[in-house]
Amino acid sequence: MNYHEYxxxxxxxxxxxxxxxPAGFQTYFxxxxxxxxxxxxxxxxxxYGMMIMGAVHGLNLLLIYFLVRVLLRQTATVSAIGxxxxxxxxxxxxLSEVGTxxxxxLTALPILVGCVLILSASESHHGRYVLAGLLIGAAVxxxxxxxxxxxxxxxxxxxxxxxxxxxxxxxxxxxxxxxLTGGAWNVMLWREFGNPVFPxxxxxxxSPELMAANIMDWQFLPHSLxxxxxxxxxxxxxxxxxxxxxxxxxxxxVATVLIVLGIGRGLVxxxxxxxxxxxxxxxxxxxxxxxxxxxxxxQRYAVALELLCAPLIVLLxxxxxxxxxxxxxxxxxxxxxxxxxxxxxxxxxxxxxxxPWSNPYQPAIAKSLEQPANYLLLDxxxxxxxxxxxxQSRFYQIADIALPIMPDGKFDRRIRAALQDPxxxxxxxxxxxxxxxxxxxxxxxxxxxxxxxxxVEIEGAWLGTAMQACPLVARDK
Numbered sequence: 268m269n270y271h272e273y274x275x276x277x278x279x280x281x282x283x284x285x286x287x288x289p290a291g292f293q294t295y296f297x298x299x300x301x302x303x304x305x306x307x308x309x310x311x312x313x314x315y316g317m318m319i320m321g322a323v324h325g326l327n328l329l330l331i332y333f334l335v336r337v338l339l340r341q342t343a344t345v346s347a348i349g350x351x352x353x354x355x356x357x358x359x360x361x362l363s364e365v366g367t368x369x370x371x372x373l374t375a376l377p378i379l380v381g382c383v384l385i386l387s388a389s390e391s392h393h394g395r396y397v398l399a400g401l402l403i404g405a406a407v408x409x410x411x412x413x414x415x416x417x418x419x420x421x422x423x424x425x426x427x428x429x430x431x432x433x434x435x436x437x438x439x440x441x442x443x444x445x446x447l448t449g450g451a452w453n454v455m456l457w458r459e460f461g462n463p464v465f466p467x468x469x470x471x472x473x474s475p476e477l478m479a480a481n482i483m484d485w486q487f488l489p490h491s492l493x494x495x496x497x498x499x500x501x502x503x504x505x506x507x508x509x510x511x512x513x514x515x516x517x518x519x520x521v522a523t524v525l526i527v528l529g530i531g532r533g534l535v536x537x538x539x540x541x542x543x544x545x546x547x548x549x550x551x552x553x554x555x556x557x558x559x560x561x562x563x564x565x566q567r568y569a570v571a572l573e574l575l576c577a578p579l580i581v582l583l584x585x586x587x588x589x590x591x592x593x594x595x596x597x598x599x600x601x602x603x604x605x606x607x608x609x610x611x612x613x614x615x616x617x618x619x620x621x622x623p624w625s626n627p628y629q630p631a632i633a634k635s636l637e638q639p640a641n642y643l644l645l646d647x648x649x650x651x652x653x654x655x656x657x658x659q660s661r662f663y664q665i666a667d668i669a670l671p672i673m674p675d676g677k678f679d680r681r682i683r684a685a686l687q688d689p690x691x692x693x694x695x696x697x698x699x700x701x702x703x704x705x706x707x708x709x710x711x712x713x714x715x716x717x718x719x720x721x722x723v724e725i726e727g728a729w730l731g732t733a734m735q736a737c738p739l740v741a742r743d744k
Contacts, residue, residue, distance in 0.1 A: 268728050269648030271368040274298035275305040276654045282662075287678040290650035291667035292466045292482060297452045300409040304368040314624045321366040323373070327574050330379040331355045334578045337386045338548060339585060346600035347581050350607035354577035357610065359514035360570050363617035370410050375571040377402035378416045382551055382575065385423050386544050388433070396424060396433045400440025407441070408449025411464065412568045417441060419555030423547040466670050476676050482669050487564040495560055499523045505615065510566035515615035518576045521606065525583035532587055540586045552579055566617070580606065620729050630655065630726040636736060640692030641685050643712070645705050649697055649734055652725060657692070661685050665708050686712060693738060700724065700733040714739045 270290035275298050277283055288294045303323075307316030335351045336343045355361070364372040381399040388395035403420050406413040420437060427433035453463040462472035469477045487509045489495035498509065499519035507513045526549075533540050541549065552575050559569055584603050588594050622628060632655065639659035644650070645666045653662045663682045665672055672679050686694060696716060698704055709715055716722075722737040 268651045269293055270296060270650060271301045271370075272305065273650035273653055275301050280658070282653075285661055286653070287663040287665075287672070287681050288667065288670060289644055289653055289662040289664050291647050291664050292670035294650070294664075295456060295460075295465050297409060297449050299448060299452065300370040300373060301368060303373075308368075313627055317366045323376075324365045327361070327372065327375055327379060328352050328355055330376065330383060331574060331577055333383050334379065334386070334575075335581060337383055338544065338578055338582050342585065344596070344600055346604055347585065350603040351577040351581045353607045354518060354580060354610050355574045357614045357616075358518070358570070358573040358577075359516045359614055359616040360510075360566050360573055362614075363514070363619055364567070364570060367619065367621075369567065371412075371567050371570040374406040374409055374413055375574055377406045378413065378571045379574060381406075381416075381420060382423075382548070385420060385427075385437075385551065386548055388427070390428050393429075393432055393436050396427075396436035397440040400437040400442075401444040401447075402440075404441035404444025404446075405448045406444075408445040408447065411467065412563060412565075413571075415558035415562065415568075416555050416571060418558045419551045419553075422554035423551040426543060426547045426550055428543075476673055476678065477670060478673075484563070484565065487566075489560065489564060498560065498564070503613075507566075507617075509564050509569075510617060512617045512619070513615070514566070514617040515613065516573070517610045517613045518573065518580060521610065522576055522579050522583065525580065525587055529583055529587045545582060545586065548579070548582065552576070580610075622728070622730060626730070628726075628728050632656065632725065633723040633736075635723055636692065636695075636725075638692035639690035641689050641694040642697045642736070643682075643694065643709070643714075643739065645696050645698040645708060646702060649699070651728060652697070652734065659690055660692070661690070665711075666705060682712065686714075694740075695736040696739050697734060697736050699727075700735050704737065709739065710742065713742050715742045716740075 270293040273290050274294065274296065277286065277294075278298055304320055307320055310316065311319070331351050332348055335348050339347055361372060381403040384395040384399035384402070388399070399420065403413070403417050407417050420441075421434065424430060424433040424437050456465040457463040459465075460474040460476050462469055462474040462477075464472070465474055466477050466482055468481050470479050470481045473479050489498060499522070501508055502514070502516045503520040505513060505515040529540060552572065556569075556572055559572060581603055584606065585599065588599055588602060636656060639657040642656070642660060642662045644662060644664040647664070647667065650662070650664070653660070663678070663685070665682070672682070694714065696704060696709060696714075704716060706715070717738040717740040720738045722735045724733045724735055727733045
């Protein structure tokens with residue numbers, strides 16, 4: 268609703284030189300990853316486009332199959348593979364994103380393929396490290412939050428048979444992949460703003476269009492080491508401190524307990540129960556998880572980790588329980604299936620409040636809004652309405668706390684020039700119904716709500732919600 272739709276529409280219709288950050292700071296996130304869902308949504312009738320996207324998302328489960336085969340080799344039984352696929356299929360964030368425009372589940376595909384390639388590489392297959400880097404780098408180029416998996420991949424190749432060569436191959440592939448999917452966008456941002464990842468890391472690149480600060484979302488981060496260690500057990504009991512909406516998940520708690528048991532068994536028996544390939548996978552997962560928890564701790568960004576947790580649990584059960592007294596292969600397979608079913612029954616997916624297929628979003632636009640106009644957006648997320656209003660309209664976000672309009676900057680000048688020469692429909696303030704209009708934002712541009720004319724409602728994408736467009740006039744001097 269905020270930028271998945273607007274950013275693609277803006278590229279197609281050359282809006283980046285007309286509007287001013289309608290989706291706030293997310294307006295300048297790489298839109299490439301959202302093109303497939305945009306065209307599936309707009310070209311094919313409902314629900315067929317989303318069915319195709321759901322099928323693409325489902326390919327993650329096929330990759331879990333290959334990952335288990337690579338990890339367990341000849342001991343990869345049908346039960347082990349089935350248990351891993353079941354655990355992966357019921358991931359709360361994974362399920363919540365299936366068939367949506369969220370990119371985390373889509374970019375999980377190259378990350379999982381990259382993991383499979385790293386674990387299946389050998390001294391005679393260093394090209395797989397290049398390809399793994401290419402795919403994981405491509406995921407990073409599409410969405411920067413995937414950088415945590417690049418760090419995990421780098422840690423994994425350090426445990427390879429020839430780590431220096433493997434790291435070099437991974438790095439070359441990673442750089443090529445990131446340039447392939449994000450290079451053109453980063454060059455555009457550098458040219459326009461002097462910051463190749465605008466608006467991120469502006470304390471480093473110091474674009475004049477933004478304060479010299481790094482935009483970070485601190486609300487989900489742990490407050491201490493003990494708090495960080497407890498996160499898997501928070502999710503076990505339904506504490507959603509890492510997500511906007513409630514969910515419940517046992518997989519990370521189960522994996523944590525199994526890792527402790529594995530380390531304990533190794534210490535007691537004085538044997539290394541993990542193979543080099545196991546160690547690489549543990550490093551890939553563990554380092555990626557630690558980086559994610561330290562930098563974001565936002566559950567949506569952990570979809571790939573949620574999927575990887577499934578083969579991790581199966582691997583740990585196999586390594587910890589195999590060889591113990593009276594643990595036959597049949598009992599081992601039964602244990603995997605019991606754990607998988609228990610995790611599936613306990614899981615509760617997140618809910619992003621989807622609309623039913625029978626009621627697609629097709630809001631009626633009032634006659635007073637049929638002419639092109641200036642729209643000052645007074646909160647978020649509202650940018651998704653832009654494609655539904657007259658195409659000559661202009662949209663300016665003036666309420667983003669993370670990216671306020673800089674006085675006399677490019678966006679500020681663009682807005683003031685538009686207000687001096689408004690389109691035929693005049694100027695309107697757009698805000699969410701039931702939220703107070705932020706008058707100080709309008710005062711900055713010498714405007715106020717025209718009380719002599721009524722505001723107009725537009726149905727919101729969420730059922731039961733609406734936005735209001737209120738006519739604006741110049742303030743009395």
